[in-house]
Amino acid sequence: MAYDGGTINFKPSCGHFITLKVLSKNSKRPRPVKTNIIPPGAKEGEKTAFFLDIVFTEEECKELIRCSEEKGYEQALVNVGGGRQKLMLSARNNQRCLIDSTELVDAFWETLAEFIPQTFYGYKALGLNERLRFLRYDPGEYFKPHFNGSYERKNGEHSMVTVQIYLNEINLELFQNLLDERLKDTVQTKDDPNLLSETYESITTSVLDEICPVTTRVRTVKSRLPWYDNNIHEERRIRRRLERKWRKSRLDTDYDAFLTQKDNVQLAKK
Numbered sequence: 601m602a603y604d605g606g607t608i609n610f611k612p613s614c615g616h617f618i619t620l621k622v623l624s625k626n627s628k629r630p631r632p633v634k635t636n637i638i639p640p641g642a643k644e645g646e647k648t649a650f651f652l653d654i655v656f657t658e659e660e661c662k663e664l665i666r667c668s669e670e671k672g673y674e675q676a677l678v679n680v681g682g683g684r685q686k687l688m689l690s691a692r693n694n695q696r697c698l699i700d701s702t703e704l705v706d707a708f709w710e711t712l713a714e715f716i717p718q719t720f721y722g723y724k725a726l727g728l729n730e731r732l733r734f735l736r737y738d739p740g741e742y743f744k745p746h747f748n749g750s751y752e753r754k755n756g757e758h759s760m761v762t763v764q765i766y767l768n769e770i771n772l773e774l775f776q777n778l779l780d781e782r783l784k785d786t787v788q789t790k791d792d793p794n795l796l797s798e799t800y801e802s803i804t805t806s807v808l809d810e811i812c813p814v815t816t817r818v819r820t821v822k823s824r825l826p827w828y829d830n831n832i833h834e835e836r837r838i839r840r841r842l843e844r845k846w847r848k849s850r851l852d853t854d855y856d857a858f859l860t861q862k863d864n865v866q867l868a869k870k
Contacts, residue, residue, distance in 0.1 A: 630654045634715055652715055661767040668697040668734040676735065679749050689855050692743040697734040705730050712763065720760055729759050740847060745782075745803050779807050835865045 637649040656664075676696040677685035705728035718725050729751040735743070752758040782803045839861040846854035 632711070632715065650715070652712070655711060655765065664734075664765075665767050668699070668736075671697050671699055673697045673734070673736055676743070687852065689850055689852050690744075691746070693850065694735060694737045694741040694743055696736065699732045699734070700730050701732060702730045704732065708765070716761065716763075723760060726757060728763060729753070775807060779803065782807060832865070835861070839865050 632652040632655045635651040635653070637651070673695040674697070675687060676692055676694050678688040678691050680686045709727045712728070713725075716725055731751055737743075748762045750759045839858070842854070842858040842861050846858045
């Protein structure tokens with residue numbers, strides 16, 4: 601992968617090169633606007649949370665979305681500790697795309713470095729970790745309140761601050777209203793500042809994921825082919841019924857049944 605003249609070429613695990621056009625630090629991009637957020641129960645400087653507006657141009661955001669689509673999305677898993685991940689549809693059912701790129705995050709760091717605390721709990725800021733996670737949500741998909749984990753390199757370096765780059769337009773009024781609504785359920789923690797702060801962090805992460813996802817999927821409606829026989833029509837009818845059942849229950853068992861029936865439909869077509 602190379603960074604040359606505002607263009608990045610990289611080859612992810614999909615096996616072919618992807619070109620991403622990125623403006624350099626010295627371009628005419630407007631300077632980001634910073635808005636600090638102090639979680640309830642936290643003293644200023646104890647925790648760090650803030651918004652940066654206009655970090656990247658609309659063109660750059662579209663390029664990043666395009667590159668993620670070219671790499672491809674898959675069902676998002678949940679970290680369960682020990683380096684293990686598990687499909688937990690009751691907690692999250694959205695899709696994600698993972699891209700590891702040192703050169704790409706170095707280009708991001710040129711823009712973000714001056715806004716990130718250079719020391720945090722006695723540790724020095726080194727840059728962004730190279731694992732980029734693109735999250736995509738279709739209607740009805742979600743990632744329930746959660747705490748973000750850390751990323752650790754083989755040399756022991758690990759992440760301490762989450763950097764989320766929103767590639768779609770964010771509605772700050774909707775964010776604040778939804779956040780206030782979710783926080784109403786945390787009144788029982790108001791006498792414990794530490795617990796309230798942790799709850800705020802968890803809910804904020806979930807709300808941000810929900811209101812500003814990467815929305816890129818293109819749906820194509822295919823006409824019914826004339827060679828479909830009654831058996832195929834029946835298998836497809838069962839598949840649709842199982843899909844509706846899963847989307848209503850969000851149970852892993854219903855999801856497995858739906859996937860099995862999808863395979864049955866493909867077998868019936870052969």
